Amino acid sequence: MGTIVELTGVNKLYGTNHVVKDLNITVEEGEFLTLLGSSGCGKTTTLRMIAGFEEPTTGSIKVEGESIEEKEPFERNVNTVFQTYALFPHKTIFNNIAYGLKMKKVPKAEIKERVLEMMEMVQLSGFENRYPSQLSGGQKQRVAIARALINRPRVLLLDEPLGALDLKLRKQMQLELKRLQKKLNITFIYVTHDQEEALTMSDRIAIMHDGVVDQLASPTEIYEHPATRFVATFIGETNVYDGCITSITDGIATVTLENGAVRVKCDSSFSILEYATVSVRPEKMRFETKPQDGFELIAIVKDYVYVGSVLKCIVSLPNGNELKIERLAGQELPPIGSVIYPYWAPEDGVLIHNDSYKIFKALDEIKLA
Amino acid sequence: MSKISKHEFKSNTMPAIVTVGPVAVLLVFLVVVPLILVAVMSFCQTDEYYNVVHKFTAENYRKLVSADYLKIYGQSLLIAFFTTVLCVLIGYPFSYVIARTKSKKKKLLYMLVIIPFWTNSLIRIYGWRSFLGNTGWLNSILMSLHIIDEPISFLYKTGTTVLGMVYCFIPFMVLPLYTAIEKLDGSLLEASSDLGAKPIRTLFEVIIPLTASGIFSGCIMVFIPCLGYFFVSNILGGGNTDMIGNLIERQFKSANNWPLGAALSIILILVTLLLVKCYQKAGGDMDNLGV
Numbered sequence: 001m002g003t004i005v006e007l008t009g010v011n012k013l014y015g016t017n018h019v020v021k022d023l024n025i026t027v028e029e030g031e032f033l034t035l036l037g038s039s040g041c042g043k044t045t046t047l048r049m050i051a052g053f054e055e056p057t058t059g060s061i062k063v064e065g066e067s068i069e070e071k072e073p074f075e076r077n078v079n080t081v082f083q084t085y086a087l088f089p090h091k092t093i094f095n096n097i098a099y100g101l102k103m104k105k106v107p108k109a110e111i112k113e114r115v116l117e118m119m120e121m122v123q124l125s126g127f128e129n130r131y132p133s134q135l136s137g138g139q140k141q142r143v144a145i146a147r148a149l150i151n152r153p154r155v156l157l158l159d160e161p162l163g164a165l166d167l168k169l170r171k172q173m174q175l176e177l178k179r180l181q182k183k184l185n186i187t188f189i190y191v192t193h194d195q196e197e198a199l200t201m202s203d204r205i206a207i208m209h210d211g212v213v214d215q216l217a218s219p220t221e222i223y224e225h226p227a228t229r230f231v232a233t234f235i236g237e238t239n240v241y242d243g244c245i246t247s248i249t250d251g252i253a254t255v256t257l258e259n260g261a262v263r264v265k266c267d268s269s270f271s272i273l274e275y276a277t278v279s280v281r282p283e284k285m286r287f288e289t290k291p292q293d294g295f296e297l298i299a300i301v302k303d304y305v306y307v308g309s310v311l312k313c314i315v316s317l318p319n320g321n322e323l324k325i326e327r328l329a330g331q332e333l334p335p336i337g338s339v340i341y342p343y344w345a346p347e348d349g350v351l352i353h354n355d356s357y358k359i360f361k362a363l364d365e366i367k368l369a
Numbered sequence: 370m371s372k373i374s375k376h377e378f379k380s381n382t383m384p385a386i387v388t389v390g391p392v393a394v395l396l397v398f399l400v401v402v403p404l405i406l407v408a409v410m411s412f413c414q415t416d417e418y419y420n421v422v423h424k425f426t427a428e429n430y431r432k433l434v435s436a437d438y439l440k441i442y443g444q445s446l447l448i449a450f451f452t453t454v455l456c457v458l459i460g461y462p463f464s465y466v467i468a469r470t471k472s473k474k475k476k477l478l479y480m481l482v483i484i485p486f487w488t489n490s491l492i493r494i495y496g497w498r499s500f501l502g503n504t505g506w507l508n509s510i511l512m513s514l515h516i517i518d519e520p521i522s523f524l525y526k527t528g529t530t531v532l533g534m535v536y537c538f539i540p541f542m543v544l545p546l547y548t549a550i551e552k553l554d555g556s557l558l559e560a561s562s563d564l565g566a567k568p569i570r571t572l573f574e575v576i577i578p579l580t581a582s583g584i585f586s587g588c589i590m591v592f593i594p595c596l597g598y599f600f601v602s603n604i605l606g607g608g609n610t611d612m613i614g615n616l617i618e619r620q621f622k623s624a625n626n627w628p629l630g631a632a633l634s635i636i637l638i639l640v641t642l643l644l645v646k647c648y649q650k651a652g653g654d655m656d657n658l659g660v
Contacts, residue, residue, distance in 0.1 A: 053559050073562040086560035090578045099574075100564035151564065 003065075004029040004187050005050065005155055010059030012045050012211075019045050021211040023059070027155070027189060028203075032181055034190045036198040037208035038234075043191045046208070047157050050189065051080045064154060074103075078155040079148035083163055085140045087132040093119075093143055094128040100151040114150060121180070122146045138169045149180070155187045162197065174201055195235050199223070207231050229352055232279035239285065239323045241278040242354060245270055252346045259317045260296025264349035277352040282312065284348035285325040287340040295343040299323065301336050315340060404638075411631035419625045429632035438616070445612040448527065448602070449595040452534040456542040456591045457584060459535065464546035464583075465576075468553075479547070486540040494533050494604050501529065501605075525607035533601040538594070542587040549583025550576075582652075589648050593641050613637050 005027035012020035020042040027033050035043040048054040050061060052073035061069055068076055079100070087096050094115055095102075101111045119125050122142040132140055141161060148156055161177075162170045178201050181188050192198055198205050199219045206216040207230075215227040226232035232240060243257035245266070253266040255278055264278050287299075299315040302322070306312075306329060313325040313333070323342060327333070334340060411429055414422045432438070467478040485493060500506045501523040508520040523529055553576065561571040577584070599614030608615075613633065620630030 051559075051563060053563075073559065074565045074567055078563075080560070080563045082556050082560060084554070084556055086554065086556040088557060088560075088575060088579075099561070099566075103565040103567075103570060147560075147564065 034202040042211040079153040282324040292343040460542035468550035530606040541590040549580040
C-alpha cells in the first residue's frame with residue numbers, strides 16, 4: 001500500500017473565480033476517499049482535474065508517482081462514473097461496457113469474456129442486447145459502473161453516482177459499490193454532497209468548503225473531532241458556542257460565552273484569550289434542574305420532540321439561541337417552560353479554533369504597530 | 370349526458386374549421402389543383418405551333434426516356450450528389466465548431482451562415498460570376514500578381530456550378546447539423562475520452578453516429594432542391610452543365626412545349642417523393658425537414 005494519487009498545491013480559477021484553493025490531498029492505494037461538500041465547493045472540479053477534463057491553473061497531480069497534468073483523459077489510467085451516467089444511447093449495453101476494451105484493441109474473444117463476467121458481477125446478465133433507454137435508473141447506474149471498472153483502472157472516480165436514484169435504491173447501491181470496491185481492491189475517489197453516504201462508505205472523508213479542504217480524516221475522527229466550525233456543523237447535528245478562552249487548567253479550558261462560562265477539554269494548541277468555538281453533539285449534552293460546577297449556562301425548556309428511542313429537547317438560552325439536547329425516552333422530564341442548567345462532561349465537548357480569532361489578532365497587531 | 374357530449378363535439382370542432390379551414394382552402398387551390406393541372410397537362414398533345422391540345426398521349430414521357438434526357442438526369446444527380454457531399458464536408462466541421470463553442474462568438478459565427486441566407490441567392494450567384502469571370506476580381510488579382518499571364522476561364526464548368534450550388538445550399542446543411550450537434554450531450558464525449566478513445570475514435574464512434582439524423586436531414590434538404598435548381602447552372606454553368614431544372618425552365622420558356630415541361634416536372638416530383646420516402650424508411654424525422 002502506498003500513495004496512488006497526490007494533489008500538490010492545486011489551484012483552479014475560472015476567470016477571477018477561485019474554485020479550488022491550494023489543494024493538497026494524498027490518496028492511499030485501495031482506499032475509499034470521499035470528497036464531501038455542498039454544491040459549488042469545488043469537489044467536482046477537483047475530480048474533473050484528476051480525470052483530465054479540467055486543467056489545474058497551478059499545482060501538480062500525480063497518479064502512481066507520475067505527473068499527469070499534461071496528459072489527455074484518454075491517456076490516463078483512471079476512469080470516471082458520471083453523475084448523468086453518460087451511457088452511449090446508440091450502443092447496446094454490451095457495447096457500452098466493451099467500449100474501453102475496444103479502444104485498447106483487446107482481442108474480441110477476450111472482450112466478450114470480460115464483458116459477460118463484468119455484467120454478471122453487477123447483476124446485469126441477460127441485458128447485453130438492450131439499449132440504455134430500455135433500462136431503469138439503477139440498471140443504468142450499474143452499466144456506468146461496469147463500463148468504468150472493466151478497464152481495471154488504478155483509480156475510479158465517481159461523481160455523485162447515486163444522486164439520481166431514489167432513497168431505497170441508493171442505500172442498496174451504496175452497499176454494492178462498497179462490496180465491489182473491496183472485491184476489486186480499486187482506489188475509489190467519490191464525490192457526494194450526502195453526508196450520510198460519505199459516513200457509511202468512506203475510509204476517509206475530505207470535507208471541502210469554498211474550495212478548501214477543511215478536514216481530511218476518517219469518518220469517526222471527523223464526527224468526534226471536527227477541525228473547523230464548518231465541519232462541526234456540516235456533519236451531523238451539533239450545538240456550537242462561540243466564545244473566548246479565559247483560563248486553561250489541567251487541559252480543561254474555561255470558555256466564556258455570551259451566556260456564561262463553560263468548560264471543555266483542550267489541547268496545547270489553544271491559548272488564553274483566544275477566540276474559539278465549542279461544539280457539543282446533542283447526545284453528549286446533559287441538563288439538571290440545579291446549577292452545575294463550572295457551567296454558567298441557564299436555559300428554558302421550549303419543546304420536546306420524540307424521535308423513536310430518543311427524545312430531543314429544544315431549550316432556549318437567554319440570548320435566544322436554541323440548543324438541542326438528546327435524552328433517552330422514558331426518563332422523567334421537567335415540564336415545558338421550566339428553567340434548566342445545561343452542561344456536559346468537559347471531554348465530550350470539542351474546542352475548535354475560530355477563524356475570526358485571526359482577524360482580531362491581526363487587528364491587535366495593527367494597533368500595536 | 371348526450372347534451373354535454375353534443376356541446377363538447379361542437380366546441381371541439383368549431384375552432385378546427387376556423388383554424389384549419391382557410392389553410393386547407395389555400396392548399397387545395399394553390400397546391401393540389403395546380404399539381405393536378407400539371408399532371409393532366411403532362412399527358413396532353415401540342416399542335417404544330419406548340420399550343421396545348423387536350424388530347425391524351427404518353428408521348429411526352431416516352432421522349433423523356435431518350436438517351437439525351439437520361440444523360441441530363443444523370444448529370445443532375447451527379448451535381449446534386451457532389452454538392453451534397455461537399456456541403457457535408459464543409460458544413461460538418463463548421464457546424465461542429467459553432468455548436469460546441471462556449472465563447473460569445475457563437476452567435477456571430479451563426480450569423481455568418483444566416484445573413485447570406487437572407488440575401489437573394491440570384492444576386493449572390495451573379496456576385497460569384499463577376500468574381501470568377503475573365504475580367505473578374507480573381508483573374509485581375511492573379512494577373513496583377515503575375516501568377517498567371519492570361520485569364521483562366523473559371524466559368525461554364527461543372528465544377529463552378531457545383532461551387533455555386535454548395536454556396537447556395539450550405540445553410541440548409543448547417544442548420545440541421547447545428548441542431549443535431551448542439552443536442553449532443555458533452556458528457557458522452559468526456560466518457561468516450563475517459564474510456565481511452567482518441568479524438569478521432571470519438572468522432573467515428575460517438576459524434577457521427579449520434580448526429581447522423583442531422584447529416585441525413587441536411588443531405589435531403591440539399592440534394593432535393595439542388596436537383597430542381599436552374600439559375601445556378603444557367604449563370605455559372607452557361608448551358609454546359611444542364612440539370613433537370615434547366616430542362617423544365619427551357620420547355621416552359623424558349624421551347625414553349627408546356628406538356629413536355631409538365632412531364633419533366635412530374636418526374637422531378639416523383640424523384641423527390643421517392644427520396645423523402647427513403648429518408649422516412651431509414652428512420653429520418655420529418656420534422657427535421659420542416660415538413
